[in-house]
Structures are given as structure tokens and as C-alpha cells.
Amino acid sequence: xxxxxxxxxxxxxxxxxxxxxxxxxxxxxxxxxxxxxxxxxxxxxxxxxxxxxxxxxxxxxxxxxxxxxxxxxxxxxxxxxxxxxxxxxxxxxxxxxxxxxxxxxxxxxxxxxxxxxxxxxxxxxxxxxxxxxxxxxxxxxxxxxxxxxxxxxxxxxxxxxxxxxxxxxxxxxxxxxxxxxxxxxxxxxxxxxxxxxxxxxxxxxxxxxxxxxxxxxxxxxxxxxxxxxxxxxxxxxxxxxxxxxxxxxxxxxxxxxxxxxxxxxxxxxxxxxxxxxxxxxxxxxxxxxxxxxxxxxxxxxxxxxxxxxxxxxxxxxxxxxxxxxxxxxxxxxxxxxxxxxxxxxxxxxxxxxxxxxxxxxxxxxxxxxxxxxxxxxxxxxxxxxxxxxxxxxxxxxxxxxxxxxxxxxxxxxxxxxxxxxxxxxxxxxxx
Numbered sequence: 001x002x003x004x005x006x007x008x009x010x011x012x013x014x015x016x017x018x019x020x021x022x023x024x025x026x027x028x029x030x031x032x033x034x035x036x037x038x039x040x041x042x043x044x045x046x047x048x049x050x051x052x053x054x055x056x057x058x059x060x061x062x063x064x065x066x067x068x069x070x071x072x073x074x075x076x077x078x079x080x081x082x083x084x085x086x087x088x089x090x091x092x093x094x095x096x097x098x099x100x101x102x103x104x105x106x107x108x109x110x111x112x113x114x115x116x117x118x119x120x121x122x123x124x125x126x127x128x129x130x131x132x133x134x135x136x137x138x139x140x141x142x143x144x145x146x147x148x149x150x151x152x153x154x155x156x157x158x159x160x161x162x163x164x165x166x167x168x169x170x171x172x173x174x175x176x177x178x179x180x181x182x183x184x185x186x187x188x189x190x191x192x193x194x195x196x197x198x199x200x201x202x203x204x205x206x207x208x209x210x211x212x213x214x215x216x217x218x219x220x221x222x223x224x225x226x227x228x229x230x231x232x233x234x235x236x237x238x239x240x241x242x243x244x245x246x247x248x249x250x251x252x253x254x255x256x257x258x259x260x261x262x263x264x265x266x267x268x269x270x271x272x273x274x275x276x277x278x279x280x281x282x283x284x285x286x287x288x289x290x291x292x293x294x295x296x297x298x299x300x301x302x303x304x305x306x307x308x309x310x311x312x313x314x315x316x317x318x319x320x321x322x323x324x325x326x327x328x329x330x331x332x333x334x335x336x337x338x339x340x341x342x343x344x345x346x347x348x349x350x351x352x353x354x355x356x357x358x359x360x361x362x363x364x365x366x367x368x369x370x371x372x373x374x375x376x377x378x379x380x381x382x383x384x385x386x387x388x389x390x391x392x393x394x395x396x397x398x399x400x401x402x403x404x405x406x407x408x409x410x411x412x413x414x415x416x417x418x419x420x421x422x423x424x425x426x427x428x429x430x431x
Contacts, residue, residue, distance in 0.1 A: 110308060140371060191244065
């Protein structure tokens with residue numbers, strides 16, 4: 001079931017039997033396949049355009065000239081876009097027209113923006129390996145880095161993630177992705193106010209004659225620059241910051257709450273009030289952290305999207321910050337299968353398919369996948385739903401989300417005091 005792909009006409013005007021284009025390569029990689037195609041005959045415009053569905057798609061236009069590059073597009077209306085590109089040219093217009101060059105097309109209908117973005121990215125990378133980043137307009141997302149290789153680490157914003165030979169992040173701990181550099185800076189400034197980790201970029205020499213900076217004067221830094229602390233004390237403070245980021249602030253919250261309880265038991269109400277204000281400061285800092293921003297190596301999630309086929313859900317797994325090859329769960333076929341929808345999800349997210357996807361995805365650029373994920377997550381409006389893996393996968397919530405996506409009108413019905421809205425409370429058929 002891993003990355004199961006079938007011919008996807010998705011409704012609309014059904015095309016005539018597909019004619020194989022010998023000139024269109026079937027790339028020897030795992031991609032979202034361009035699974036429909038037609039030859040282009042300028043003498044049969046009406047039949048050609050009538051066979052194209054007016055739906056979102058990614059399309060590759062093959063050219064007649066051997067030395068000419070194909071033309072890769074993504075569109076919200078395949079028929080209308082190709083009518084502009086392949087229809088009769090207007091002599092008075094400067095609009096691009098490929099009518100004289102086109103030999104045939106291959107395309108894939110897409111049911112969501114994420115599926116379209118990932119399909120376009122994968123094929124652009126294969127067809128145009130030198131300039132696919134420019135075509136996809138992918139920019140590495142902003143992340144926070146704690147450079148643990150430094151003797152005195154600091155936390156800062158970067159768009160560069162170093163990876164080892166297996167594709168895993170290295171040279172530090174990375175947290176993100178954030179919607180922008182400004183957002184990452186806002187969160188880091190709020191978070192660093194809770195710790196005494198340095199913010200300067202100087203080389204630490206532990207020189208007692210060094211004057212220090214304003215943060216050391218305000219007791220907001222342990223000041224290793226003029227030996228204001230030992231190496232062990234600074235390392236312990238950095239580990240507190242790492243635990244804070246790893247646990248979404250819960251490690252620091254638990255420590256502060258324990259101190260507050262002890263202060264209250266000792267009738268030291270002034271200190272208890274100070275600790276309560278520190279918790280409020282912690283909550284204010286966490287409001288700057290988006291739900292998606294977490295340790296990159298532990299970023300495991302699943303995104304659910306409506307598929308182009310009827311009664312189907314596109315499932316996009318995320319493993320260690322990388323997008324796995326998706327699969328499409330067709331609920332109309334589940335009744336005839338021995339496994340339930342929950343078992344199918346478990347096989348995809350935990351079984352051998354997940355291991356195979358992780359190995360395959362390790363060859364991809366981590367920053368590019370994070371950029372695709374961030375582009376979808378921070379889009380407004382955002383279609384589909386996402387669920388993160390904490391200790392376990394929330395399978396029941398995932399199945400209820402499938403029900404909502406398959407029945408959006410029922411899910412949107414208002415809830416009354418006498419009778420709650422039924423959608424989303426029951427899993428899809430066959431689960």
C-alpha cells in the first residue's frame with residue numbers, strides 16, 4: 001500500500017483512452033506520478049481541450065524539438081490554462097504560446113494545495129535539477145539553533161541546517177520551522193529572558209579583565225566572557241534551555257511550580273508571588289511559539305488532505321522533518337479489505353512502509369521539505385488537518401478528521417444545546 005497510485009481522472013469530462021507518449025520519461029524515482037496523458041494534435045483542438053478536466057493539476061508539456069526543454073506548470077484549472085498555452089495564438093498578444101512546439105502532455109489532478117506543491121516540487125527537481133529551487137520558490141525556513149559544538153553554546157536564528165551522511169541534523173539542536181525570521185527572533189528573545197545563556201557572538205576567552213555587556217550587568221547572563229561562571233555551570237544552564245525547548249516549556253514550568261509550592265509551604269509568600277509572575281512570563285513566551293515549531297529531529301506528524309478522487313483522503317507523513325511519499329486512502333474500497341482504516345494508518349506510520357519512507361527521504365534536502373511543510377502550515381486559509389506524534393499517534397482523532405474532511409458540510413453544521421453536531425464524532429466507514 002506504500003505510495004499507491006492509480007489513474008486519477010477525478011470527474012469532469014472523461015478523457016479518451018490515454019495514448020502513451022514515448023517521448024515522456026517515466027522517472028526511475030518515487031514521485032507522485034503524472035498519471036494521465038494525451039498527444040497534442042493541432043488539427044483536433046476541440047477534442048483535445050474537451051478531454052481535459054477543469055480542475056487543479058500539475059502538467060508537463062513535452063516539446064517537438066529534441067533540444068527544447070519541457071514546460072512544467074501547476075494550475076487551478078487545467079483546461080483553461082492549456083487553452084491559453086496551446087490554443088491558437090493571438091498575433092497582437094505577447095502572451096506565451098506553445099502551440100507550435102507542443103507534442104503532448106502528462107498531468108496529475110491534485111486534490112489539495114499540499115499535493116500540488118509536493119508534486120510540482122518532485123517533478124521540477126527531476127526535470128530541472130539545476131534550477132528547480134527557483135521554479136518552486138523554496139526558501140529555507142527560519143529555525144533556532146543551539147550550536148552544541150561550541151564550548152559556550154548560544155541560541156540564534158538561522159536558515160541553514162547542517163546534516164550528516166544519513167541526512168540527520170548535526171552540529172547542534174535545531175527547532176522550527178517558524179513562519180519568518182522575525183517570528184523566530186521574537187520567540188527566542190522571550191525564551192532567552194528565562195535563562196542566563198549568552199546572546200553575544202564574541203569568542204569566549206574567560207578573561208577577568210573583560211568588561212562584559214549589558215546582559216551580564218542585568219544578571220541575565222552567566223558571563224563566561226570574564227569567567228563569571230564555571231564551564232560546568234554554563235553547560236547546566238544550556239541543558240536547561242534545551243530541555244525547555246524539547247518539552248515546550250514543561251520542564252521549566254514543573255521546576256518553578258515546585259519552588260512555588262515550597263515557598264508557600266514555608267509561608268514565604270513574597271517569593272511565591274515572584275515565582276507566580278515567572279510562570280506568567282513563561283506563558284507569555286510560549287505564546288510566540290507556533291505549534292509546528294519543535295525539535296526538527298523529532299518532528300513527526302501526519303497531514304490529511306482531500307484527494308482528487310471521490311471518498312479518498314491523501315495522507316502525508318512527516319518523519320524527522322521530512323515529507324514521506326504519501327498514500328491515498330480510498331474509503332469506498334475499505335469495506336472489501338480485511339484491514340480497518342486504523343490498521344492501514346498504523347502500517348503507514350509505524351510499519352515497514354514508514355521505515356522504507358525514512359530511508360528514501362533521507363536523500364532529500366531537509367530544508368526543502370521543511371519549506372514545503374511550513375508553506376502549507378502557515379498558509380491562510382489552510383486546508384486539511386495535521387496531527388503530531390507525541391508519545392503515540394492519535395489514531396482516533398485522525399479517523400475523526402477523515403470523517404470531517406469527507407463530509408465538510410456535515411462538519412460545518414452548527415452545534416445545538418440539545419443535539420451535538422454528529423460529524424467528527426464517528427470514524428469513517430470501515431474503521
